Amino acid sequence: MFKIDAQEVNLFYGKMHALKNVSMQVEANEIVALIGPSGCGKSTFLRTINRMNDLIYGVKINGNIKIDDNNIYSNKVDVNELRKNVGMVFQKPTVFQKSIFDNVAYGLRVNGITKSSVVKEKVEKALVQAALWDEVKDNLKKSGLALSGGQQQRLCIARTIAVEPNVILMDEPTSALDPISTSKVEELLLELKKEYTIIIVTHNMQQAARVSDKTAFFYVGELIEYDKTPKIFKNASIELTQNYVGGKFG
Amino acid sequence: MAFKKKFFQGFAFSIFYLFSFLVFALVFAILGVLLYKGIPAMSWEFITKAPEDGMTKGGIFPAIVGTLALIAGASLVAFPIGILAGIFMNEYTYDNWVRKFIRMITNNLAGIPSIVFGLFGMSLFVNTLEFGVSLLAGSLTLGILVLPIVIRTTEESLKFIPLDFRLTSYALGATKWQTIQKVVLPAAFPNIITGLILSISRISGETAPIMFTVAAYFLPKINLAWNEQVMALPYHLYVVSTSGIDPESTSRIAFGTALVLTLIVLILNLLANWIRKSMSK
Numbered sequence: 001m002f003k004i005d006a007q008e009v010n011l012f013y014g015k016m017h018a019l020k021n022v023s024m025q026v027e028a029n030e031i032v033a034l035i036g037p038s039g040c041g042k043s044t045f046l047r048t049i050n051r052m053n054d055l056i057y058g059v060k061i062n063g064n065i066k067i068d069d070n071n072i073y074s075n076k077v078d079v080n081e082l083r084k085n086v087g088m089v090f091q092k093p094t095v096f097q098k099s100i101f102d103n104v105a106y107g108l109r110v111n112g113i114t115k116s117s118v119v120k121e122k123v124e125k126a127l128v129q130a131a132l133w134d135e136v137k138d139n140l141k142k143s144g145l146a147l148s149g150g151q152q153q154r155l156c157i158a159r160t161i162a163v164e165p166n167v168i169l170m171d172e173p174t175s176a177l178d179p180i181s182t183s184k185v186e187e188l189l190l191e192l193k194k195e196y197t198i199i200i201v202t203h204n205m206q207q208a209a210r211v212s213d214k215t216a217f218f219y220v221g222e223l224i225e226y227d228k229t230p231k232i233f234k235n236a237s238i239e240l241t242q243n244y245v246g247g248k249f250g
Numbered sequence: 251m252a253f254k255k256k257f258f259q260g261f262a263f264s265i266f267y268l269f270s271f272l273v274f275a276l277v278f279a280i281l282g283v284l285l286y287k288g289i290p291a292m293s294w295e296f297i298t299k300a301p302e303d304g305m306t307k308g309g310i311f312p313a314i315v316g317t318l319a320l321i322a323g324a325s326l327v328a329f330p331i332g333i334l335a336g337i338f339m340n341e342y343t344y345d346n347w348v349r350k351f352i353r354m355i356t357n358n359l360a361g362i363p364s365i366v367f368g369l370f371g372m373s374l375f376v377n378t379l380e381f382g383v384s385l386l387a388g389s390l391t392l393g394i395l396v397l398p399i400v401i402r403t404t405e406e407s408l409k410f411i412p413l414d415f416r417l418t419s420y421a422l423g424a425t426k427w428q429t430i431q432k433v434v435l436p437a438a439f440p441n442i443i444t445g446l447i448l449s450i451s452r453i454s455g456e457t458a459p460i461m462f463t464v465a466a467y468f469l470p471k472i473n474l475a476w477n478e479q480v481m482a483l484p485y486h487l488y489v490v491s492t493s494g495i496d497p498e499s500t501s502r503i504a505f506g507t508a509l510v511l512t513l514i515v516l517i518l519n520l521l522a523n524w525i526r527k528s529m530s531k
Contacts, residue, residue: 050421057344084423094418097437107422110432156418163422 001069003028003197004167009048009063011041013056018044020221022063026214031189031198033212033229035205036244040218042201046169049199050086051079067167084111087165091172093152095144100136103144103155107163122162130158131188150181157188161196168192170200174207186211205245209233217241284509291506300470305490306499310507315472316480317454317514320388320464324453327393328400329446335397336404336442341430360398365458367395372462386476388464395459396449403445407438440526447522451515457484483511 004026011019019041026032034042044053051072053059065072072082084107096103104123113119123140127133132154136147144155153173160168170189174182189198189211202208208215208229215232217224217240225232225241236242243249295309302308343349371391381387411434419429457465465485474480491504 052417052421055417055420080420080423080425083421088418088421090414090418090421092414094412094414096415096418096433106419106432107424110419110422110424110428159422 002026002066003030003068004049004199005064005066005069006045006048007064007066009045009061009065011044011048011053012060014058018221019048022221022223024216024223024226026197026199028197029193029195030214031193031200031212033208033215034199034201034218035203035208035215036218036224037249038203039220041221042216042218043171045218045223046171046199046201049167049169050083050088052083052088054079084163085165086167086169087160087163088169089153089156089160089171089173092176093149093156095147095152095155098144099141100144100147100155101140104159104162107159111163122164123158126158126162129161129192130154131184131191132158148181150177150184153177153181153185154188157185157192161192165196167197167199170198172201172203175203182207205233205247217244219244281512284505284512287502287505288509291502292509296506297510301468301486301503305468305503306496310481310483310486310503310510312469312472313481313483313486313507314510314514315474316465317483317511319385319474319480320392320460320482321450321453321518323385323389324392324396325446325450327389328396328449328453331393332397332400332445332449333404333442336401336408337430337435339401340405340408341426341434356398356401359394360402363458364395364456367391368459368462370394371459376463382477383462383464383479384477385464385474385480388460388480388482391459391463392453392456395456396452399449399452400445403448404438404442407441407445408434410441411437436529440529443522443526443529447519450518450522454511454515454518455484457488460485483507483514487511 002025004024006022006024009019009022010017022041022045024032024045034046036042047053048061048065049067049072053061061073067082067086070077096106098106101123104126105119108114108119108122113122124133127136132151135151136142136155144152147155153176157173174185177185186207189200192198200208200212212229214227215229216226217232217236219240225236225238227237232241233245236245293309297309297314298311299309300312301310339349339352343352368391371387371394375381375387375390376383381390415433415437416429419433420426424432460482464479465482466479467489469479469481487504487507490500490507
């Protein structure tokens with residue numbers, strides 16, 4: 001059984017056909033990179049997995065996406081519960097105007113975990129996992145906005161894993177970071193892979209090659225090729241993919 | 251060429267400086283006149299006693315209390331309704347005709363002259379609903395007057411919060427209301443406060459809306475009740491400067507009243523600023 005199983009997903013923004021018959025399977029504890037030129041649908045596809053597109057007015061989706069064999073577009077699904085299980089990290093760090101501790105605790109609290117000893121324990125665990133604990137353990141009450149960009153992004157990752165999702169979606173999580181912070185986040189991804197299934201949208205080919213097990217190449221709303229990462233980068237079966245990863249267009 | 255560019259830049263900057271300075275100078279001129287003419291009237295008696303001798307002597311204490319009561323009353327009317335309406339407008343309506351229609355109505359409401367609000371308040375609250383000329387009628391009238399300011403600034407402050415923050419909150423499993431309550435509102439609050447300050451300044455300074463709905467010409471007793479009239483600083487200012495029998499002493503009292511009114515607004519502004527600063531830390 002696949003962790004995530006998307007079958008013939010079509011998505012329309014009004015009249016625009018943004019995703020065309022996208023089918024893709026992801027196994028547990030894999031990192032999958034979504035690559036492709038801007039506007040190709042990779043972020044849109046990412047956002048179908050936690051139903052973030054539901055929030056956009058005028059979006060229509062058909063097809064099936066199953067996570068652990070449950071159709072996430074079924075009427076019985078509680079969207080908030082789904083989003084708790086499918087975490088998401090955004091392009092720019094979105095640190096709330098709260099303390100470091102409260103930022104990480106936010107997801108726990110909105111999901112009804114309020115007992116302070118439990119919250120404290122889970123916040124610490126998440127910060128340790130996100131490799132941020134040593135840098136912030138003495139300043140947990142300080143504003144999260146006082147951290148550097150790279151630390152802020154790791155704080156966002158900590159906040160995401162604090163609610164113990166089983167899938168993490170990342171939308172260009174390092175595009176706003178400097179190279180050192182980027183490599184820290186990448187190391188972190190490889191570490192997180194042991195517990196989570198990760199799908200990452202990236203514009204950075206080297207990043208896709210470095211961290212992912214499989215790579216999916218999107219082009220104008222279609223999934224052109226999806227295969228093991230080394231294959232995509234060294235020996236893609238489709239010419240369009242070869243041209244894209246070879247830097248002939250972008 | 252380089253000289254010409256520099257010359258025009260210098261010329262443009264000088265004009266900007268000149269006009270900015272003019273604005274500055276105007277504010278100082280007004281404050282200067284107020285202080286120069288108002289300070290002689292200031293005394294402990296002036297701010298703690300009721301007017302005496304046909305308003306040529308004594309103080310303005312009842313009017314201070316009345317204005318503070320009106321600020322409280324009108325805020326109680328306008329803030330909850332205005333803030334909730336602003337939240338509704340920005341968070342719960344799509345960019346469709348409903349929102350456009352409500353926004354148009356709100357903008358029109360903001361453009362109505364304040365004397366019209368006075369007449370409306372008199373006919374609806376004072377006469378039809380039989381509240382009489384009272385603190386209740388005055389607070390409702392002033393509250394409606396500032397409603398558009400509160401709605402618009404709330405809406406604008408909420409619009410200012412980046413979409414990503416909301417999405418982040420949803421992505422953690424939060425509901426819409428949790429997101430608004432715990433992420434959006436706290437971040438927008440410092441700016442919402444600005445709108446509230448503006449409306450308080452407006453409430454405390456308006457004369458026309460309170461003339462027919464609450465303001466008493468002369469009421470030396472302090473009796474704060476919803477169905478009672480109160481004196482108010484702007485109306486008192488109007489009264490002493492138009493109906494004085496002894497122009498010299500009444501003009502002194504008028505400027506003293508104006509100074510006190512300005513100071514109240516200033517103090518409330520500073521207070522709100524302080525709240526805003528300590529909240530955005």
